[in-house]
Amino acid sequence: MKQTLAIAALATLAFAASAEARDQIRVVGSSTVYPFTTAAAERFGQSGEFPTPVVESTGTGGGFKLFCAGVGVDHPDLSNASRAIKPSEVEMCAKNGVDEITEIKVGYDGIVLANSKQAEQVEFTVEQIWQGLAKEVPVDGEIVPNPYRNWSDIDPSLPDTKIEVLGPPPTSGTRDAFVELVMEVGCESFPEVEALDEDRMEQVCKTMREDGGFVEAGENDNLIVQKLDANKAAYGIFGFSFLDQNADKLQGSLVSGVEPTYENIADGSYPVSRPLFIYVKNAHAGVIPGIQEFIDEYTSERAMGEDGYLADKGLIALPEEEYEQVREKATSLTPMATASN
Amino acid sequence: MTDIAREGHRGRPAAQHADLSQARLRRRYAAERRFKLYGVLAICLAIGVLGILLFSVVSKGYTAFVKTEIGLDVYFDPEEIDPEGTRDPAVLADANYDRVIxxxxxxxxxxxxxxxERRALSDLVSSGAWLVLRDRxxxxPSVIGxxxxxxxxxxDDVDMLMKGYIPRDVPETARRVSDAQIAWIDALDEAGQVGTRFNLDFFTAGDSREPELAGIWGAVVGTFLTMVVTLVLSFPLAVATAVYLEEFAPKNRWTDLIEVNINNLAAVPSIVFGLLGLAVFLGWFGLPRSAPLVGGMVLALMNLPIIIIAGRASLKAVPPSIREAALAVGASRLQVVTHHVLPLAMPGILTGTIIGMAxxxxxxxxxLMIGMVAFIVDIPSGFTDAATVLPVQIFLWADSPERAFVEKTSAAIIVLLGFLVIMNALAVIxxxxxERRW
Structure with missing residues (x-):
């Protein structure tokens, strides 16, 4: 009898809850933007006026899927993204009634190729990285399975150590960005690759080697950091904030002669960097309490500015001029110009 | 021994046979000794691995239970905190305490x-330090002035430095604490203004992006709420199922089919239950995301087959003579179950339940699928508030770039292991x- 009562009570509770309005902001999306959005969310919650927003790390694509599913308390209010929203996602949003979206560029993130401080710091070109990591590379005018075992096989100036790079799996936004900014750029300068037809070229450019030269180390960047610390010959691919936090153990390799430092990523001279975004569902502003205020906090000078707390977390701040524009657009919740409008 | 001897007498001459039997006997004893040795080796290996695991977790994590504190003589400047002198709580709450620090x-x-330099100086204390002043x-309010x-x-960086995780002897650019900051800290330390204290906040605070502020209380409460829902849903359903199948159900193809399915369900990967929860509880029922209610329902589904199987096994272990005796003195089938069989089987069912809950x-x-893997600061206060659980908290911390989260992660693992040990000990007790044996 007691048990029946308990179940009945629980069921009532469940249905009562689902009807209830939500007073907490909900954010989904990229795991790369997650550390920054959570920091802003926490500061926002400390003010005590509104509950702390709940931030989920679902990945950029997964985030948009949830974000674009509709308008109403069952759907998230903001989405983190480590790339700009795709036209197909805008379409999906519009189909579900989410037609006014504000895009806020929060800053930049650098992707680094780093190794242990106890080994030498190396300078790579984008082409050399591609040759080291691609599954198939051109040798003497032919596309062949990657024959390089040591870095010095590619160029005698590189260290005579085995090619061993730990990197993120294909589900990761960092991997997408790495492929786009390094692999695709690196392969373009080879005429043998240029000569291929489009599909084949994409395959040659984007496919990572699977013979042990490139190791997928899972989504956990701390794991890569620990492995690099233990294995002096290995390199790792991860976001700048992890290099920043482990500066006593790791060093970033120079890419095209530029070292991955805060300044170099901020001024755009370090080639492997990407913008980070958050997207706001305008229809929820004013319905879910605190959205406007949260955006104000996120885009404030003390958060997004050069000396802000997000920079402390490893976010590369926007240049002054761009910041002003972004702030302006964000606080007024100016929706993106979409093709359908 | 006697078997061997008897066997020998049957055929061949005794002398020849005795030699052979001795050799065979030695071989058999040797095989037995080897087998025992393998067993001991396997146990040593298991204990060794467990020891390494516990050692690495505890050695990394124990430092998280203390925290570094910096004592400062703070002048509660009325100009800064309450220039009008109104003592209005809203004004006091809104003052710029960072400036006071x-x-x-x-x-x-x-x-x-x-x-x-001044910025670097005030970076010595946590970015949440102003909250202490505000609360004070x-x-x-009479402290003003x-x-x-x-x-x-x-x-967190200073904390890591004091705990020895940030080396002092590397070049300045290679660590997150500058030479000047180390000099300030050492000066404060000499003046007795740096201390270590038991980190009570680790047990009372919610999650935070600042490692020095982060605590596990939010996750502990979330875990508790989730487990309550799991227990309330899975235990009665599982016991009812087990009792029906064992005591009342006719043995036919349908009950066989149900039995096979329950056994199969126990082996289904847990992520599948998460997907089911997403589709059914969030999709159809429209329950809120990240809620312990939904988490508990999903885990209850996962738990059901485990408790059912344990329950049936312990019901089976009750000897038929008990049932027959009760029936003989005129008890109904229901009375047999509720008065005799179920109480006798209960310790076994409870053990199974506790192991399932663990x-x-x-x-x-x-x-993951129902949104409980999320950054949640506020302590949940009900079954429908957003919440997370201990293992998820460990996962989230392990994924954070800040060095200081390494010790937090290990400390949270210690707490989780503590809970598991308590639950398993409860099952043993x-x-x-x-338990009764027949």
Whole structure:
């Protein structure tokens, strides 16, 4: 009898809850933007006026899927993204009634190729990285399975150590960005690759080697950091904030002669960097309490500015001029110009 | 022995046979000794691996239970906190306490004047340090205008430095604490203004992006709420199912089919239950995301087959003579079950339930799908509030870039292991005290 009562009570509770309005902001999306959005969310919650927003790390694509599913308390209010929203996602949003979206560029993130401080710091070109990591590379005018075992096989100036790079799996936004900014750029300068037809070229450019030269180390960047610390010959691919936090153990390799430092990523001279975004569902502003205020906090000078707390977390701040524009657009919740409008 | 001897007498001459049997006997004893040795080796290996695991977790994690604090003589400047002198809580809550802390630092180190340096100086304390001052002022507004020694939590980098995780002997650019900051800290340390204290906040605070502020209480409460829902849903359903199948159900193809399915369900990967929860509980029922209610429902589904199987096994273990005796004195079938069989089987069922719950306590995969893997600061206060659970908290911390989260991760693992040990110990005690053997 007691048990029946308990179940009945629980069921009532469940249905009562689902009807209830939500007073907490909900954010989904990229795991790369997650550390920054959570920091802003926490500061926002400390003010005590509104509950702390709940931030989920679902990945950029997964985030948009949830974000674009509709308008109403069952759907998230903001989405983190480590790339700009795709036209197909805008379409999906519009189909579900989410037609006014504000895009806020929060800053930049650098992707680094780093190794242990106890080994030498190396300078790579984008082409050399591609040759080291691609599954198939051109040798003497032919596309062949990657024959390089040591870095010095590619160029005698590189260290005579085995090619061993730990990197993120294909589900990761960092991997997408790495492929786009390094692999695709690196392969373009080879005429043998240029000569291929489009599909084949994409395959040659984007496919990572699977013979042990490139190791997928899972989504956990701390794991890569620990492995690099233990294995002096290995390199790792991860976001700048992890290099920043482990500066006593790791060093970033120079890419095209530029070292991955805060300044170099901020001024755009370090080639492997990407913008980070958050997207706001305008229809929820004013319905879910605190959205406007949260955006104000996120885009404030003390958060997004050069000396802000997000920079402390490893976010590369926007240049002054761009910041002003972004702030302006964000606080007024100016929706993106979409093709359908 | 006797068998061998008897066997020998049957055929061949005794002398020849005795030699052979001795050799065979030695071989058999040797095989037995080897087998025992393998067993001992296997156990040693298992204990060794467990020891390594526990050692690495505890050696990394124990430092998280203490925290570094910095004591500063804070002048509660009325100009800064309450210029109008209204003592209105809203004004007091909104004052710029960061400035008050910066002033306190400047009085301690008057020689630091450059803006960047001053920033580095106030970075010694946690970015949440102002909350301490705010709470102090709100609690007792009469401190305004006085000077008081206030202990602030050190920032995570300083904490790591004091605990020896950040080496001092590497070049300045290679560590997150500058030479100047180390000099300030050492000066404060000499003046007795740096101390270590038991980190009570680790047990009372919610999650935070600042490692020095982060605590597990939010996750512990979330775990508790989730487990309550799991227990309330899975236990009665599982016991009812087990009793029906074991005591009342006719043996036919349908009950066989149900039995096979229950056994199969126990082996289904937990993520599948998460997907089911997403589709059914969130999709159809429209229950809120990240809620312990949904998490508990999903884990209850996962738990059901485990408890059912354990329940049926312990019902089966009750000897038929008990049932027959009760029926013989005129008890109904229901009375036989509720008065005799179920009480006798209960210790076994409870053991199974606790082991199932301990299993559910360690799950993250099904919770991923229903949004419980999230950054949640506020402590949940009900079954429908957003919440997370201990293993998820460990997962989230392990994924954070800040070095100081390494010790937090290990400390949270210690707490989770503590819970598991308690639950398993409870299962053992229940079995020892109430189990009856026939």
């Amino acid at each position: 910066r002033d306190a630092f400047e009085r301690t180190f008057p020689e630091v004047s450059e803006r960047r 002022v709100l609690e007792d 006085t000077t008081e020694r206030v202990w602030f939590r050190a920032s 299993h559910a306590l360690g799950e993250t995969a099904p919770l 229940l079995r020892r005290r109430f």
